[in-house]
Amino acid sequence: MRAASDEPRMTALLSQVFSADGPLAAGVPGYRLRRQQLELAESIASAIADNRVLVAEAGTGTGKTYAYLVPALLSGGKVIVSTGTRNLQDQLFSRDIPTIRKLLKTPVKVALLKGRANYLCHYHLERSLADGRFLSREDAAYAQRIARFARHTRSGDKAECADVPENATVWGMVTSTRDNCLGQDCPQHKECFVLAARREALAADLVVVNHHLFFADVMLRDEGTAELLPACNTVIFDEAHQLPEVASLFFGESLSTAQLVELLRDTQIAGLASARDCLDLPGACGALEKALRDLRLTLPVEPARFALLQLEGRAGFAEAVAGVVGELAALGALLETQAQRSEGLENCWRRAGELLTRLRNWQSGANADFVRWGETHTHALQLNATPLVIAEIMHKQMSGHPRAWIFTSATLAVQDDFTHYCAEMGLGDAASVRWESPFDYPRQALLYAPRNLPDPNSPGYTEAVVKAALPLLKASGGRAFFLCTSLRAMRRTHELLVEQLQRAGLELPLLLQGERSKNELLERFRRLGNAILIGSQSFWEGVDVRGEALSLVVIDKLPFAPPDDPVLSARIERLRSEGRNAFIEYQLPRTVINVKQGAGRLIRDESDRGVLMICDPRLISKPYGKRIWRSLPPMKRTRELAEALDFFAADQAIEALQC
Structure with missing residues (x-):
């Protein structure tokens, strides 16, 4: 808890920072004092100091970014700021935070942390270049540009590789996923860009993430693995209206046929490299590939969402799922006999087991508090189990270590009422406050x-x-x-x-x-x-x-x-x-x-x-x-x-x- 004298000191400091002749006015073009912005900053500073939960709606034009960054940088504790998108992450890290840090003269160490799919993977780049199975000449040319980028980049963040579009399909071949990362068994473990980004985050005072990464880590912690994000004193969610949707996604469980196709591709490559004499492996891969194709064909080609009853009503659907379960189990058993021959084969064996468990869980519908459904894409089918209520799960994640939780957005209330948002997010008796936009x-x-x-x-x-x-x-x-x-x-x-x-x-x-x-x-x-x-x-x-x-x-x-x-x-x-x-x-x-x-x-x-x-x-x-x-x-x-x-x-x- 803070000392009684801290609050007046922080209030006076914020008043000076946001004043008409303060550092922001001197260094930010077009800055003007807004009462709403100062009051929001004071409320956030108070919540940080007392480790409280605050839900704050600030209308467009309030300047909420500076209103939470200033008290965050002045708090002296460890802060995680979670935004709605990677674009907002980059804006905070590259523009807003450096501006405020310079004007406030605060020696705060800041780190940017994204999901692993945003970082180049040395192992997968090397493997893809050696294998050469690119989908097009364009991808092959992009891969060469990425290889040149890999030689001089410090971060490995694909957003910094200006020569290759961020949505180019080749990125999927030269980055890792949670499924296909080899972890400590990777021959280039020491050079890993993902681990380097995590080390920087652990050493930083303020870490900028996005909602998807934050909740992915929450679930990893639940599964008993090492924490991705550092322990912190304060979590600030910007664009907090997006959280119910994102939390539902990550508190649930899903399995895509695309993940299984990727497993097959990696198994075939690892088999050719280390288990050519295992003649049953190509046949097992082919059988699973056919089972996946048969499953996808039970549903229409057009992208759509299906409730469980609709899926079960499709001719052959349940049998096709059982067919995938059987072929995946057979492939997993075969991979177990070959796993000791290489890191790649061991990784494929582990993934096959995890995906099989996930598929069986979906098939059985063990948790009555989750709704099972499916979503078709052009070439893939995703099976989902989504929690009907996230409040209890969210409340559990927020309990334990005392820290401040700040939820802010321009849109959280219905008129002046925050009941719906707080109930859905499990925020109980959280303090809530709302400021109108300063616009006329x-x-x-x-x-x-x-x-x-x-x-x-x-x-x-x-x-x-x-x-x-x-x-x-x-x-x-x-x-x-x-x-x-x-x-x-x-x-x-x-x-x-x-x-x-x-x-x-x-x-x-x-x-x-x-x-x-x-x-x-x-x-x-x-x-x-x-x-x-x-x-x-x-x-x-x-x-x-x-x-x-x-x-x-x-x-x-x-x-x-x-x-x-x-x-x-x-x-x-x-x-x-x-x-x-x-x-x-x-x-x-x-x-x-x-x-x-x-x-x-x-x-x-x-x-x-x-x-x-x-x-x-x-x-x-x-x-x-x-x-x-x-x-x-x-x-x-x-x-x-x-x-x-x-x-x-x-x-x-x-x-x-x-x-």
Whole structure:
């Protein structure tokens, strides 16, 4: 516990750091004192000092990154900061933290830690170059560039290898996974980039990770292996609204046919290198490969999600799973007889046993608190077991060693209520606090809910949405995000806009999610200045476009999760069986948070202006719609198209006067 005199001292220090004539004002271009930012920093500092749990919502523009980094760097303890994405990790490590560390003159040692798939593996690079089984000439050329990168890189982080795209398929052949890492048996164990990154993290005062890595480590600790992340005094989760989804993923268990195919590939390579005389090995691999192919063929080719009852209802599915279990067990038994001949064969034997255990667990459904389901991809099938409730598991992970836990995001509450988030995350009686955005929303933004749109489930709904949005797209001169709740609606919206813009003689560039990487699309959107970007889930959050390039955000439907989603339907059924209202307690709060995320794309700066168009008539017609729009920033609201058009006309008049 802190001394009684510590709190006034820290409060005075924070007031000085964030003041109009403090170090941030002197060194950060455009910095201005924001009451919300200082109060958030003070609340976080207090929670760190007292080892408390704090849930904090800070509206867009509060400056929450600096609000948690300043007390973290001044705390004197060991801190883990976990972000939503690798891009945010890199931004914190390369830009935000160095800026604050320099201005505060704090000699804090900082480390960046990513999942092992982000680090080059000497062993797998050497093996792939020697084997030469690349999928294309392009991959073979990329492998040579990676080999040159390996000779001079200090970190081995693939993000630093500018000559090879991060999504190139060759990276899967020259990095390791938890399954195929040889550990201490690796001949290049001493040069391992993953271990070097972990050593730096252990020695650092502040470690930057992402949510996926954090929870992967939580599960490794549960399994009794060495801790990946250092013991710390404080954990700070930025973009904390993502945690329920990520935690569900990692607290569950999954097995993909792609993992088994990778096992087969590694077994064949290791067998050729060290067990050519084991004539049964190629046959065992072939039998498992056929069993996997037969299993995948029991389900449709198109990517989809299936509840357990749907899987069991497919002809031949249960028999195909049993076939994979039998062939995998046979391969494992054979590998056991060869395991002593090389590190590679021993690794394959160990993996075969672990994957077999996982598959049998899924097959038997031993844990009644988990929902079993499957997801098909173009060439693979993933079998999942997801916990129905994560609160108890999360609470268990947070108990024990006393430390501060900070959960912060721009979207955690429904209106001013944190009950849903705290209950889902098992945060009990955590302190919760909320700050409104400092932006002048009544002046800067307008919420437009158009009249006379049909029911969202009606066949011609997307056509009606595009027709309703077209006058605003014309008035704004493009400069728009068109956010859809499904990939099907996204593609249909794109088709319709191509036709409608052409018919109207409007030459506005259309960008579609999936045509290029997310970063490339955003860069092009900013550069063009009059584009319409049509996206689905990827663009509802974590996207920052400031200035005139984005002046209109169109949301086609309220983003309720599909009711046939296997995990959602199982959780709804569980709540109903307990006599609770699943819609009010679970579905609606999640939708509110998602709407707030989508709406948050519009106003990113004090000078931004724009219109948020929510097309779904349920926002007005249903009683729950009021809870949704009351949770949004205090924009002016209208149902009249003329008022929305006048908003853009006023903007153009202001621009003309400024010119």
